[in-house]
Amino acid sequence: MPAGPLRGTIRVPGDKSISHRAVMLGALAIGETRVTGLLEGEDVMATAAAMRQMGAGAAKHADGWRIHGVGVGGLLQPAMALEMGNSGTSTRLLMGLLASHAITAAFTGDASLSRRPMGRVIEPLSRIGASFTPSPGGTLPLMMTGAPVPVPIEYRLPVASAQVKSAVLLAGLNTAGITTVIEPVATRDHSERMLRGFGAELEVEELDGERIIRVRGEADLTPQTIEVPGDPSSAAFFIVAATLIEGSDLTIENVGLNPTRAGLIDVLRQMGASIEELNAREVGGEPVADLRVRHAALSCIAVDPALAPSMIDEFPVLFVAAALAQGRTVTRGLDELRVKESDRLAVMAAALTAAGARVEETADGLIIDGTGGEPLRGTANARVKTHLDHRIAMSLAIAGLASQAGVEIDDTRPIDTSFPGFIPLIEGLRHSS
Incomplete structure (x- = not known):
């Protein structure tokens, strides 16, 4: 019955999307970000582990999570591969984050994630100046080196994807000048809301039914208190x-x-x-x-x-x-x-x-x-x-x-x-x- x-x-x-972004942006602010309600699933924990490998603090306390950031541009070379488990969000957003940092990182994942295409993120991040050596078919395992002098780009999304949009915007944080993403179809906007919350200069303009999102690089992010x-x-x-x-x-x-x-x-x-x-x-x-x-x-x-x-x-x-x-x-x-x-x-x-x-x-x-x-x-x-x-x-x-x-x-x-x-x-x- x-x-x-x-x-x-x-x-x-x-919320998984907000949890990922709270950990990443907290790691890029200078000081302590406090997060309550963080999703403690394996995907978000993969993001937290990656940020720790690159010099940020991310630890659970009795009153929630505390993220100790290193500042935009302050990420360190990870000593080992970044293990992403099953998380496509962690992978694509972190690729964006690292694309404008002059460090080299290897990304690995489980069998399911290793079948998922990364080409849609590699394409715009390559324009910024990052270089990639993916597995055949554009999948994980993947090695990338961020751009020593990243170039701001204007990128029109060929497919509606919040992950690709977010990857480009995150790359723009450590890129001198204005990075622009054009969305023909609006996708989830957690990145825009949270970037603004952390103090990034970000503008969203609606023009002819499209969303045009601009972020100013070399940003100074301010730690936040976030309830997810x-x-x-x-x-x-x-x-x-x-x-x-x-x-x-x-x-x-x-x-x-x-x-x-x-x-x-x-x-x-x-x-x-x-x-x-x-x-x-x-x-x-x-x-x-x-x-x-x-x-x-x-x-x-x-x-x-x-x-x-x-x-x-x-x-x-x-x-x-x-x-x-x-x-x-x-x-x-x-x-x-x-x-x-x-x-x-x-x-x-x-x-x-x-x-x-x-x-x-x-x-x-x-x-x-x-x-x-x-x-x-x-x-x-x-x-x-x-x-x-x-x-x-x-x-x-x-x-x-x-x-x-x-x-x-x-x-x-x-x-x-x-x-x-x-x-x-x-x-x-x-x-x-």
Whole structure:
């Protein structure tokens, strides 16, 4: 039988994007930055370890994390390879950071990360003057040497990517003059907000539907006190679960609602979800609220491709919601999902089909015919492959809650990269209801 209702109040771990950036920018400020709510998953810990290797302090204390910065331009040559684990964000942002420092570094990662393309970051950073020796196919392991005299560039993003944008802006911090990034499609803007918070001179201009972002180099960053809001990508799994499971009434406290990240909430509301924002406030330049989510019947929609950048990581769990909605949900423009930790379109199509959903895979999206609220069949006696992808694993755990026989997945360990304690939190909610 499907799980009992999810009721009560929870908090999800701190926002991963903001946590990465808090550690990196804290390491570039001169003095002590204090961070509460930092996500202590493996990805962010990889960033912290890398910054320690390059001379910054990053340690957990009773009252949160303290980052002791070395100043822009003050990073030291790392003695060993920078081990990135599974973290594409750590890798791409740190490549940007190092591109304008005259030091050499080797980047390594796990099997999944070592398949992910780095060419989209290498291309603009090479223009700044950094040099790269990647593995064949432009992947990790990779060796890079930052530019001794970095050159400011103007770079138009060929593909919407917050990571590429952030890498170029971070390179610009230690580059004399103005570094410019042009975004034809707006992506998450945590880097811009936090750079301003740390005192960088950064301007954003809207022109002919594009965002033009300029940062002045040779910046002096000032240490900050940062409270990291709850990660909306982590909250997404519980929002969908409470929506799908009858009788649920769940409050998720302190969720970051940056408009460049909140696409899933907009889409679920269009489908009929009951998501109420309580105690809306602003923390450290980021909008935050508590979300009360109650069970609601969902209807299909055609998801606007323009929303994709604001919810790119939430599509796997949206596919689960669509599988139980009334009617046919169509998604398009999701080519980016094929080069994440796994090919998320192919993997979710196969997994949901195995669990009893009706799914058609297209070149750039999925078409899903929902059950109209009836639970999925589940996957009795069969383990579904997650391909070492944390978001696939968590999405399928939610599909399991909304199924008759449950969904057994092959490996839950990758979940710790972004959401330590995910499984116990679900179990606790189920047993307390």
